[in-house]
Amino acid sequence: MVSRTHYAFNSTKGNLRKPDLVGLLEEEWLQDEAGEKGYLFSEYTLQKYLDLEYRLGEKVLTSGEESLLTKSTGERKKLLLNYQLAQNPDFIILDHPFDGLDAETVAHIKEQFKVLAETTTIIQFYTRSEDILAFCNMALHWKDGRFVKGRTLEKAKFFQHKISQKPIPKALVTYYNLSEVLIDFRDISVAFGEKPVLQHINWQVKRGESWQLTGVNGSGKTTLLSMITGDSVKGYGKELYIFGSKKGSGESVWEIKKKIGYVTPVLTERFDGMHSVSDMIIGGIYDSVGLYKRPTTLERKIAEEWIELIGLQDKATKRFRDLSEVAKRLVLIARAMIKNPPLLILDEPTFALGDADAALVVSLINTLSSGSDVAILFVSHRTEPGLEVSKKFHLTKGEKGSTGQERISLTG
Numbered sequence: 001m002v003s004r005t006h007y008a009f010n011s012t013k014g015n016l017r018k019p020d021l022v023g024l025l026e027e028e029w030l031q032d033e034a035g036e037k038g039y040l041f042s043e044y045t046l047q048k049y050l051d052l053e054y055r056l057g058e059k060v061l062t063s064g065e066e067s068l069l070t071k072s073t074g075e076r077k078k079l080l081l082n083y084q085l086a087q088n089p090d091f092i093i094l095d096h097p098f099d100g101l102d103a104e105t106v107a108h109i110k111e112q113f114k115v116l117a118e119t120t121t122i123i124q125f126y127t128r129s130e131d132i133l134a135f136c137n138m139a140l141h142w143k144d145g146r147f148v149k150g151r152t153l154e155k156a157k158f159f160q161h162k163i164s165q166k167p168i169p170k171a172l173v174t175y176y177n178l179s180e181v182l183i184d185f186r187d188i189s190v191a192f193g194e195k196p197v198l199q200h201i202n203w204q205v206k207r208g209e210s211w212q213l214t215g216v217n218g219s220g221k222t223t224l225l226s227m228i229t230g231d232s233v234k235g236y237g238k239e240l241y242i243f244g245s246k247k248g249s250g251e252s253v254w255e256i257k258k259k260i261g262y263v264t265p266v267l268t269e270r271f272d273g274m275h276s277v278s279d280m281i282i283g284g285i286y287d288s289v290g291l292y293k294r295p296t297t298l299e300r301k302i303a304e305e306w307i308e309l310i311g312l313q314d315k316a317t318k319r320f321r322d323l324s325e326v327a328k329r330l331v332l333i334a335r336a337m338i339k340n341p342p343l344l345i346l347d348e349p350t351f352a353l354g355d356a357d358a359a360l361v362v363s364l365i366n367t368l369s370s371g372s373d374v375a376i377l378f379v380s381h382r383t384e385p386g387l388e389v390s391k392k393f394h395l396t397k398g399e400k401g402s403t404g405q406e407r408i409s410l411t412g
């Protein structure tokens with residue numbers, strides 16, 4: 001029987017900054033109730049340890065040859081959590097603890113938290129209601145610049161938010177002589193030094209197909225994606241064919257990138273200038289951050305249609321950086337799509353969004369998948385309700401690296 005009070009905070013509602021989160025560590029009522037020794041389990045804390053290793057070579061979460069810098073997202077989180085739990089905290093603030101973690105790890109960590117909850121006060125920040133820890137019995141609110149105790153927790157709802165039903169705008173760019181098979185991994189194995197990561201991968205992505213790439217943390221999803229986009233040299237000299245050409249022998253990285261629309265939440269941080277929503281989307285035609293030449297009337301018209309499709313008509317002249325997080329994601333997807341790429345890579349596009357916002361992004365992906373010729377490669381640890389992907393490629397981790405299997409998709 002859990003006698004402590006544990007808190008949950010719905011962070012889709014508050015507009016919190018990092019210092020606010022850190023400030024909770026010093027909150028008097030919390031320290032009076034739980035004790036003074038508090039830890040913040042957060043991406044923010046991880047960044048500090050990464051910085052420490054990068055700048056000073058100082059390792060806190062790893063020892064010996066092991067480096068935090070080369071660990072995958074999930075591996076880093078696990079290291080941080082184990083370190084903080086070993087310090088016997090009085091309370092711990094879990095800042096979206098499950099984002100980016102695979103289902104197996106989430107289930108394991110949930111068990112760890114259950115045991116921890118008997119001796120330690122837990123404060124959980126969440127955006128997805130499925131993440132709320134069962135023992136969290138009180139809501140936390142943000143009021144007048146402080147965290148205050150609330151009452152009941154919100155119940156989970158099923159969200160059916162949908163994007164407008166407008167048709168997909170006309171293509172501005174045409175790609176000639178495009179191969180039917182866009183991506184072709186032929187018996188590809190990859191290792192980092194002595195460490196095997198991928199073994200004998202065979203995978204074909206054809207035009208117009210929609211795929212979800214799955215696999216536990218550290219199974220090699222990012223490695224696989226970076227071989228496609230050209231951000232990793234690992235594909236060179238291997239039987240990897242991108243848009244029909246063997247990697248390294250045909251098209252340049254730049255030419256490959258032109259045919260790929262790439263969306264990841266990290267991109268939003270890159271556009272923190274004065275760019276309007278409209279300029280952001282038009283910039284996608286040339287993959288430029290700002291606009292270096294005056295857009296044509298047709299380009300403006302097509303951008304307007306994309307803006308209408310994502311339902312941001314009233315925000316076209318607004319600055320991108322001032323948009324809500326979900327609006328930014330929708331704009332990034334429209335920006336990636338305006339050049340009519342044969343391949344759209346969506347790397348955790350719903351990361352850290354709330355239930356309703358994630359449903360909106362999923363709805364846009366479904367619209368693109370059914371209404372355009374684009375092949376979609378969707379990477380996420382979550383099984384998004386309502387996402388219509390017809391194929392799944394799963395990486396199974398093993399001693400000699402991960403193997404890949406095509407699986408029947410149960411979504412949609």
Ligand SMILES: Nc1ncnc2c1ncn2[C@@H]1O[C@H](COP(=O)(O)OP(=O)(O)OP(=O)(O)O)[C@@H](O)[C@H]1O
Nearest residue numbers: 070071072073074192197217218219220221222223
């Ligand atoms: N530059 C590198 N040097 C050494 N090891 C690396 C390097 N890059 C990746 N790795 C290792 O390769 C493995 C696969 O990493 P990758 O980031 O591709 O996994 P992932 O499936 O994307 O993981 P996650 O879901 O946690 O993001 C991990 O064990 C990681 O530590």
